[in-house]
Amino acid sequence: MENNTVISIQNLIKRFPVGSEFFTALKDITLDLHKGEFTGLVGPSGSGKTTLLNIIGGLDSPTEGKVRVLNQPLNNTNHNERARLRRKYMGFIFQSYNLLPVYTVFENVELPLILNKMNKEDRIQKVNQAIEWVGLTNKRNSKPNMLSGGECQRTAIARALVHDPVLVMADEPTANLDAENSHNIMKILTKLNKELDTSFVFATHDEKIMGYLKRIIRLEDGNIVDDKKIKKENI
Amino acid sequence: MLFKIALKNLLGARLRTFLNVFVTCISFFMIIFITGLYDGMRQHAKQVTIDTEIAGGAYWHPLYDPSDPMVFEDSHSTLPPKIKDLVNDNKAVPILVSQAAIYPNGRIMPVIMKGIHPSQNIVSMPTNTLEKNKDINIPVLIGKGMANNTKLNIGDSFTIRWLDSDGTYDADEGTVVHIMDTENFKLDIGHIWIPLKKAQKMLALENEVTYVSYAIGEKKIKNLGSWIHRDVDYLIQDIEAAIEADKPGNQIMFTILLSLAAMGIFNAQVLSIFRRGKEIGTLMALGMTRSKVVGLFTLEGGINAVLASALTLFPFGLIFWWTAEHGVPMPMDYSEMGFMIAKQLMPVYSFSLIATTTVLVFFIVIIVSYLPSRRIARMKPTNALKGKTSI
Numbered sequence: 097m098e099n100n101t102v103i104s105i106q107n108l109i110k111r112f113p114v115g116s117e118f119f120t121a122l123k124d125i126t127l128d129l130h131k132g133e134f135t136g137l138v139g140p141s142g143s144g145k146t147t148l149l150n151i152i153g154g155l156d157s158p159t160e161g162k163v164r165v166l167n168q169p170l171n172n173t174n175h176n177e178r179a180r181l182r183r184k185y186m187g188f189i190f191q192s193y194n195l196l197p198v199y200t201v202f203e204n205v206e207l208p209l210i211l212n213k214m215n216k217e218d219r220i221q222k223v224n225q226a227i228e229w230v231g232l233t234n235k236r237n238s239k240p241n242m243l244s245g246g247e248c249q250r251t252a253i254a255r256a257l258v259h260d261p262v263l264v265m266a267d268e269p270t271a272n273l274d275a276e277n278s279h280n281i282m283k284i285l286t287k288l289n290k291e292l293d294t295s296f297v298f299a300t301h302d303e304k305i306m307g308y309l310k311r312i313i314r315l316e317d318g319n320i321v322d323d324k325k326i327k328k329e330n331i
Numbered sequence: 332m333l334f335k336i337a338l339k340n341l342l343g344a345r346l347r348t349f350l351n352v353f354v355t356c357i358s359f360f361m362i363i364f365i366t367g368l369y370d371g372m373r374q375h376a377k378q379v380t381i382d383t384e385i386a387g388g389a390y391w392h393p394l395y396d397p398s399d400p401m402v403f404e405d406s407h408s409t410l411p412p413k414i415k416d417l418v419n420d421n422k423a424v425p426i427l428v429s430q431a432a433i434y435p436n437g438r439i440m441p442v443i444m445k446g447i448h449p450s451q452n453i454v455s456m457p458t459n460t461l462e463k464n465k466d467i468n469i470p471v472l473i474g475k476g477m478a479n480n481t482k483l484n485i486g487d488s489f490t491i492r493w494l495d496s497d498g499t500y501d502a503d504e505g506t507v508v509h510i511m512d513t514e515n516f517k518l519d520i521g522h523i524w525i526p527l528k529k530a531q532k533m534l535a536l537e538n539e540v541t542y543v544s545y546a547i548g549e550k551k552i553k554n555l556g557s558w559i560h561r562d563v564d565y566l567i568q569d570i571e572a573a574i575e576a577d578k579p580g581n582q583i584m585f586t587i588l589l590s591l592a593a594m595g596i597f598n599a600q601v602l603s604i605f606r607r608g609k610e611i612g613t614l615m616a617l618g619m620t621r622s623k624v625v626g627l628f629t630l631e632g633g634i635n636a637v638l639a640s641a642l643t644l645f646p647f648g649l650i651f652w653w654t655a656e657h658g659v660p661m662p663m664d665y666s667e668m669g670f671m672i673a674k675q676l677m678p679v680y681s682f683s684l685i686a687t688t689t690v691l692v693f694f695i696v697i698i699v700s701y702l703p704s705r706r707i708a709r710m711k712p713t714n715a716l717k718g719k720t721s722i
Binding site: 194196 | 340609610617622716
């Protein structure tokens, strides 16, 4: 595995029980993702992109094959170790934002830092910085029900990035947003990818965001059918 | 960390927290209130017996046995000097007990006839009404229950028949001078009260009495001869025994109330926790371990119970105070049924009741918070994230 490899997957197979049968969601996937990459797992519904994302994030386990994330073999790690990996080095962005409804924007963004036991002063500074990145300074005390979809997703982005993760996983981050908000979100993520050198992995079938991706891995029926890197000068 | 998040969750979820706390609070209130009423009822029965019958204790004729009317005709004598001194100092009231029969409205009814000094103030009975009507041959004081049973009213006369010390049956006319409203059915049902001197004269037992009740605070007299000292503990032992016999019933009632409370709290907590499946998935995705998720929700339950205790103290505390001060009116008079239940029941909220209830409800809340959160935390985070939670 190269030094800048953040994810290394070899012969990954994932099967789900469906009644008495098994459905194979991922079939012999092998790939490496590198530091600072802005990668999209692209494909139609049921192609296995979310399953792959969940396995990378340690939210699900592989049936067969080897998965190493940030040099940690996920096959041999228990729940607590995977939780620690997510807490320290990963950020998640969900399609439906998954913000805690009773928390304000500030409190939602602060949560990963509390889980990482950061002291209060540093926490306030980091949260304010993250909220500023996503342009929500004037909404820091608003609760999710007072925000638009775009603002919710920007809050989720701030929450995913506030603890300086090495890897951010985004599952259909623009699926619930209109075109303008989708572009705004992708611009923010692209900018942060450049500034923070954080690796991003998207699971998406949203054509609007394809243009922002630096690498597109196309999945169909649990197989990688295409993997191409795109050279971009200016986005 | 967990405490901070739990507190934030509870304070943030205002309505949900309020409802959960309120359900727990209602449980606290119901258990304490109903058990307090029950305890109050039992304590009241004991207190009424002491106030109206026992006072500080009694000295009995050696043959006297209140549960055996057959010995009444032999259980009387003059008082030992020391007890007589107590009576003369108005620190004790002598009572002469005998069997009799009354004929109210043409019916015959066996009764216990008790002669008591009308001006006594040792036991709480309106005996002074017996001396207000000096022109009446035999003034009779009866209880409300007795009046109902015999259909006697104030001013009604009826025949009293008794056996005097010479073994001769005699009869005369008694007149009801007062109907007392007592909660102690033992003074009421099957009893008639007449002035002591009159009773002694009727029974030809001049200066003889059956027992003496002495004032609260009076010390026990030594060297009584054959007379027997009965202290309050002895005299209330039948009530204590009844209370003791009632304990399993009380415990069952407490358990039922606690179970109802547990079900209410469990429903509220389960609903609350399972509705938060997606939140639990999110916390897991953010790196919270399963044990911490369980700890968080259990802690929330614990804080919920603490808040409920505090809430119970404030608004419901006022209800507790008010009912303890003013009592709870009962819908009917139970004394005729042989229950010593006050018309205005005063609940007793003992420290042990409050402490036991608080500790038990606290543990119930902890358990019903722990169980569903443990179950939900065992789910795959991917399912929890999708909100795929089921009981």
